[in-house]
Amino acid sequence: MTRTTPAGTPLGDSFHVYDTTLRDGAQREGISYSVADKLAVARLVDGLGVGFIEGGWPGAMPKDTEFFARAAAGELQLQHAALVAFGSTRRAGSTAAKDPQVQALLASQAPVVTLVAKSDRRHIERALRTDVAEAAEMVRDTVAFLVGEGRRVFLDAEHFFDGYAFDPDTSLRVLTAGFEAGADVVVLCDTNGGQLPLGLAETVREVIARTGFRVGIHCQDDTGCAVANSVAAVQAGATHVQCTANGYGERAGNADLFPVIGNLAVKLRMDVLPEGKLADLTHVSHALAELANIAPDTHQAYVGHSTFAHKAGLHASAIKVDPLLYNHIDPTVVGNDMRVLVTEMAGRASLELKGHELGVDLVGRPEAVDSALRKVKDLESRGWSFEAADASLELLLRGEIAVVDPDAPATGHPFELESYRVILDHRLDGEVVSEATVKVHVAGHRVIATAEGNGPVHALDAALRRALVPHLPWVDEVELTDYKVRILTGASRATQHGTDAVTRVLVQSSDRELEWTTVGVHGNIVEASWLALCDALAHKAMRVRSGVGAGGLRG
Numbered sequence: 001m002t003r004t005t006p007a008g009t010p011l012g013d014s015f016h017v018y019d020t021t022l023r024d025g026a027q028r029e030g031i032s033y034s035v036a037d038k039l040a041v042a043r044l045v046d047g048l049g050v051g052f053i054e055g056g057w058p059g060a061m062p063k064d065t066e067f068f069a070r071a072a073a074g075e076l077q078l079q080h081a082a083l084v085a086f087g088s089t090r091r092a093g094s095t096a097a098k099d100p101q102v103q104a105l106l107a108s109q110a111p112v113v114t115l116v117a118k119s120d121r122r123h124i125e126r127a128l129r130t131d132v133a134e135a136a137e138m139v140r141d142t143v144a145f146l147v148g149e150g151r152r153v154f155l156d157a158e159h160f161f162d163g164y165a166f167d168p169d170t171s172l173r174v175l176t177a178g179f180e181a182g183a184d185v186v187v188l189c190d191t192n193g194g195q196l197p198l199g200l201a202e203t204v205r206e207v208i209a210r211t212g213f214r215v216g217i218h219c220q221d222d223t224g225c226a227v228a229n230s231v232a233a234v235q236a237g238a239t240h241v242q243c244t245a246n247g248y249g250e251r252a253g254n255a256d257l258f259p260v261i262g263n264l265a266v267k268l269r270m271d272v273l274p275e276g277k278l279a280d281l282t283h284v285s286h287a288l289a290e291l292a293n294i295a296p297d298t299h300q301a302y303v304g305h306s307t308f309a310h311k312a313g314l315h316a317s318a319i320k321v322d323p324l325l326y327n328h329i330d331p332t333v334v335g336n337d338m339r340v341l342v343t344e345m346a347g348r349a350s351l352e353l354k355g356h357e358l359g360v361d362l363v364g365r366p367e368a369v370d371s372a373l374r375k376v377k378d379l380e381s382r383g384w385s386f387e388a389a390d391a392s393l394e395l396l397l398r399g400e401i402a403v404v405d406p407d408a409p410a411t412g413h414p415f416e417l418e419s420y421r422v423i424l425d426h427r428l429d430g431e432v433v434s435e436a437t438v439k440v441h442v443a444g445h446r447v448i449a450t451a452e453g454n455g456p457v458h459a460l461d462a463a464l465r466r467a468l469v470p471h472l473p474w475v476d477e478v479e480l481t482d483y484k485v486r487i488l489t490g491a492s493r494a495t496q497h498g499t500d501a502v503t504r505v506l507v508q509s510s511d512r513e514l515e516w517t518t519v520g521v522h523g524n525i526v527e528a529s530w531l532a533l534c535d536a537l538a539h540k541a542m543r544v545r546s547g548v549g550a551g552g553l554r555g
Helices: 035-048 062-075 100-107 121-126 132-148 160-166 168-181 197-211 226-235 257-267 278-292 313-321 348-358 366-381 390-404 456-468 473-477 525-546
Strands: 016-019 052-056 082-088 112-118 152-158 185-190 215-219 240-243 416-426 432-442 445-453 479-488 502-510 515-522
Touching (some): 016 257, 035 052, 035 062, 035 278, 052 062, 062 082, 082 100, 100 132, 112 132, 112 168, 121 132, 121 168, 132 168, 152 168, 160 168, 160 185, 160 197, 168 197, 197 215, 197 226, 215 226, 226 240, 226 257, 390 515, 390 525, 416 525, 432 456, 445 456, 456 473, 473 525, 479 525, 502 525, 515 525
Parallel strands (some): 016 052, 052 082, 082 112, 112 152, 152 185, 185 215
Antiparallel strands (some): 432 445
């Protein structure tokens, strides 16, 4: 808790990765961290190996005050980072020693303090309603007081780039007041996110040349350039970069910690994290998204689930020769992985690569590949989608192999359907109940089973399980964990149905070991669901029979 410099980072104190997820990131609409959440976030970010973690604004926010109190009491043991308290300079016309906000920063027991100060003359005169001389003195007095109390101080120069463009002398006067009073870093803030990389880098370079100060950068993402601006600032000489996890923050957000680290570490070859920690980027990003209760961005640079997913057949052909021909890095460097998507855009290479990913050997089986490719393209043209349904695709591939290789493992359904029926019953008391009856042939027996459910698919699933379990006990291990429906208007134009809507159903299933996703498509939602349910059980049956197919079981 008393550390004021990073621990374990090869670059040590010469370069700072500074995380402000718990303060600036928490200002994102929809995020509301509890104190327990804040402690969990801090532990995850610390585990990644960043240098500084800004915990919040003690004295201004009750939850932040409690967070620092619990951290000081021993609930937060940081291994790599120094804990930072954020606050403002003293008020005009007072002294730092008497200012309650400044005293709250001391009471937080955080070893590092980041002070925010306005550096745009228009903000000083209109928002603070004071003059530049007093604003500079507010900075000087507060920094000197906190340094005298044994705190390390960083100065966030708010609205710096706009202020510097309007009146550079005022902006530099604020920086000078903080630096001369003992601030270790003066952070140039693009507070409204309006800067572009080339202009921002030019300003950073000019400020360093004019002052000789140690400079940091803090970028918002209102132009979509926060990551680029942050990296450009570092290339221009900044040695302290402030970010938030997954780009969380007010309005459009902040510079995203993960692509900033990825770019600095992989592209600029800067050792900004302790050895071995770069491979934790993807895991930590997703874990922090869960704590924020926000779905991970599947297309997020470096760490998104789709970031190294390839759909076009042309890409797959090159990847088959060398994955780095279309991947800008080896995905495993940042803890991610490559996926090949099989769609109507797929070619032979895509299918072969996907087969390898799923553990299906298509090498030396050109007839099976050609047949599977024709079938995939035909089904995709009629609304099927195998991008998120690896289990159904694996069944299709293995089925085509079985056609040309009689020794290949069986992949068919473990039962034969005779018929099914679903009834919807709206009762007098207003309760709506579905009842399903299935007639199937399994293990040499004709079985009829009926079950109720809160919907037609639920009832159908329950009836099918009731019919199968006495003959296939492993069915009880299979649990339906997710169910998605999409109406595809006009998807069936290639058929005789004109522009009739088609329903696509994705069913995610799991057992004690794995989870897998199957797809069904039909003009009737119940039949589409039935097809997906049958594939789910067929995939499990295939694994029970032969133990193959575990390679690509992802949702």
